[in-house]
Amino acid sequence: MLLAIDIGNTRLKWAQYRDLRPGATPVAHGAVFLEQVETLAEGDWAGLETPSQVLGCCVAGDAIRHRVEEQLELWDHLAPSWVVPSSSEAGVTNGYDHPMRLGSDRWVAVIGARHHLLARGNATQPLLVVMAGTAVTVDAVDDHGNFLGGLILPGHGIMLRALEGGTAGLRVPTGEVVDFPTNTSDALTSGGTYAITGAIERMHRHLTERCGRTPLTLVTGGAGWKVAPWLAVEHELVESLIFDGLLVIASERERMRAIGK
Incomplete structure (x- = not known):
C-alpha cells in the first residue's frame, strides 16, 4: 500500500495505491491547499488503510514538507521518502x-x-x-x-x-x-x-x-x-x-x- 504525495506551490495532492503499476486506479485520493495541511491527520487521512510506504515530491520548501511530515506521524512506524533528482x-x-x-x-x-x-x-x-x-x-x-x-x-x-x-x-x-x-x-x-x-x-x-x-x-x-x-x-x-x-x-x-x- 503506497501513499503518494505531490506538494506543489499551491496545493498538496495525494493518492493511495494497492498496486505499484503506473496507471493504476487509486483506492483513495484527495487534495488540500497548503494552508490546510494541518487538517490531514484528523481529516482526509484519518480513515485510510495504513500505508506500507510513503513516497512524495515537494517543491514548496522545507517548512511545508516538515508540516506534512508531522501529519504523517499518524502512522508512527512510517518514515516518508522524498524524491531527490539524481543523475x-x-x-x-x-x-x-x-x-x-x-x-x-x-x-x-x-x-x-x-x-x-x-x-x-x-x-x-x-x-x-x-x-x-x-x-x-x-x-x-x-x-x-x-x-x-x-x-x-x-x-x-x-x-x-x-x-x-x-x-x-x-x-x-x-x-x-x-x-x-x-x-x-x-x-x-x-x-x-x-x-x-x-x-x-x-x-x-x-x-x-x-x-x-x-x-x-x-x-x-x-x-x-x-x-x-x-x-x-x-x-x-x-x-x-x-x-x-x-x-x-x-x-x-x-x-x-x-x-x-
Missing part, C-alpha cells in the same frame, strides 16, 4: 547542469511521461512534458530517454498579478482568448495564453529539429485544461502524470531492493 533513475538520464537542482516535480513528471511512451512501444520517440500550474514548465526528453532541459515561465495568475502590480488600471475581470482582442480583459487573457502556448510550441520545434522526429507532447497540471485548447501542436492531457512517475519510481526501487541493489 539517472527509472530509465531516464538527467542532463541538468546540477541534477539535484532540478525541481523534483519536473523529474517525477518526466519519468512518468517516459513510462507512458514505453507502454505504447514507442521507446525511440522524443517527449515534451508540459506542467501548467502556478508556474509552467516545458521539458524535453530525447529519443534515448535523456532529459535535455526545459523552460520555466509564470502561469496565468502570476502574469496577471505582475501586470496589476506594475501597471496602473489593469485590475479587470478575466476575459476570453480571441485572435484580435478589442478590450483589456480579452487582451490580458489572450496575451497570457499565447505566451504559454508560444513557449510550448517553440520547445516543440527545437526538440523536433534536435531529434528529427515529432515528440509526443503530454500536458498535465491544474491549469493544463486551460492551455490545451489553444495549443497548435498535437498533444494529450494526462491528469495523473506526477502520480504515475511516483509509481514508476516506487516500483523500480522495490525491484532493486528485491535483487539486493
